[in-house]
Amino acid sequence: MTDTSATTDRPTHAWGHGLATIAADGTELDTWFPETHLGALPADASFPIDLQEHLGEDARRAVRIEAVTVEIEIDAAPASTPDAYLRLHLLSHLLVQPNTVNLDGVFAHLPIVAWTNAGPVLPADLTRLRPSLQRAGIAVHAVDKFPRLLDYVVPDRVRIGDANRVRLGAHLAPGTTVMHEGFVNFNAGTLGDAMIEGRVSQGVVVGAGTDIGGGASIMGTLSGGGTHRVSLGDRALLGANAGLGISLGDDSVIEAGLYVTAGTKVVLVGAAPNPDGTPKTVKAAELSGTPNVLFRRNSLSGAVEALQRQGEGIQLNTALHA
Numbered sequence: 229m230t231d232t233s234a235t236t237d238r239p240t241h242a243w244g245h246g247l248a249t250i251a252a253d254g255t256e257l258d259t260w261f262p263e264t265h266l267g268a269l270p271a272d273a274s275f276p277i278d279l280q281e282h283l284g285e286d287a288r289r290a291v292r293i294e295a296v297t298v299e300i301e302i303d304a305a306p307a308s309t310p311d312a313y314l315r316l317h318l319l320s321h322l323l324v325q326p327n328t329v330n331l332d333g334v335f336a337h338l339p340i341v342a343w344t345n346a347g348p349v350l351p352a353d354l355t356r357l358r359p360s361l362q363r364a365g366i367a368v369h370a371v372d373k374f375p376r377l378l379d380y381v382v383p384d385r386v387r388i389g390d391a392n393r394v395r396l397g398a399h400l401a402p403g404t405t406v407m408h409e410g411f412v413n414f415n416a417g418t419l420g421d422a423m424i425e426g427r428v429s430q431g432v433v434v435g436a437g438t439d440i441g442g443g444a445s446i447m448g449t450l451s452g453g454g455t456h457r458v459s460l461g462d463r464a465l466l467g468a469n470a471g472l473g474i475s476l477g478d479d480s481v482i483e484a485g486l487y488v489t490a491g492t493k494v495v496l497v498g499a500a501p502n503p504d505g506t507p508k509t510v511k512a513a514e515l516s517g518t519p520n521v522l523f524r525r526n527s528l529s530g531a532v533e534a535l536q537r538q539g540e541g542i543q544l545n546t547a548l549h550a
Contacts, residue, residue, distance in 0.1 A: 239266040242323070243299040244314050245275050247282055251350035252290050256309035257341050258348050259296060260380055261317040266324075269299040288364050289349045290357060305332040312337040316374075316397035316414060320381040326399050326415045326433050327457055338373040345369065374414055401436075409442060416448065421544055426466065433459040437544055441468035441484065456490065461519065463540055474512050477519035479540050486525050486532065488512050494523070497535035507531075 244261040251257055275295050285292045298310045306312040312334050318324045342349040346366045349357065378391040383400045389408035397414025403421030406412060410424035417428065420436025428434060429448025444466045446458055460466065461478035471487030482488055490513035499508040515521060520537040
């Protein structure tokens with residue numbers, strides 16, 4: 229789940245002051261970090277006064293809110309629930325890009341939580357608390373390890389049609405639009421203006437000016453994609469109801485309804501034929517990341533074809549992504 233290739237000026241540590249939600253049995257349910265910072269924890273870093281007023285018991289949810297200050301080594305694996313939440317916040321605060329912070333074993337530090345409109349609740353307490361929660365107008369909207377992004381971070385200049393479809397840990401650059409049927413997982417997201425109407429799986433990075441069509445799906449390492457990190461370049465288009473299991477280069481297009489995986493046999497249109505006269509054919513993995521390629525299905529033969537495109541790829545509607 230991690231690619232932490234180092235650069236000479238890459239920060240090695242990060243830190244933040246947060247509010248941790250603790251259940252009555254001691255389970256750490258979550259941690260909210262209003263701000264996160266790269267670098268080592270300063271010696272004089274004091275806990276913010278404006279956060280202290282939120283500390284204490286919340287009898288409605290049978291939890292207490294505690295102050296935590298967390299410092300992590302970015303390349304080390306998560307060691308606790310607050311540590312894991314800090315890493316997810318770093319991604320959603322755009323301080324690190326997907327696949328650059330170690331998330332190995334993160335699931336073990338994220339308990340299954342009943343997420344409500346008033347904050348997390350331990351699932352084992354729901355039956356006992358349900359009558360009082362309902363009287364207080366508190367409703368459960370999910371039971372999961374990951375919360376919604378918008379319950380913790382509101383990205384700058386980003387539109388999200390359905391809060392339930394974007395997880396904390398999504399990296400959404402300014403100018404991104406996630407439509408109602410779009411989905412963005414943790415440790416995935418966009419690097420610039422983008423239209424997301426399909427599924428962006430864990431580990432997937434979408435370049436600037438790229439469009440993920442309605443119903444389209446991108447394979448991540450959690451959904452059968454193996455170890456390959458799928459990325460989409462700038463100004464690329466993944467057509468409606470299409471699928472992708474390789475990286476798509478700059479200015480490249482996959483036509484609507486076509487699913488291209490690493491093993492898909494692709495006919496190279498315009499290439500010299502084989503010695504026996506048959507068309508030149510390769511596995512799609514050999515074209516992974518190649519710019520200016522159109523992938524299409526031949527409507528007569530049914531063969532998947534790739535041909536060279538000219539010029540730049542798609543152009544997003546500037547009014548939608550301003």
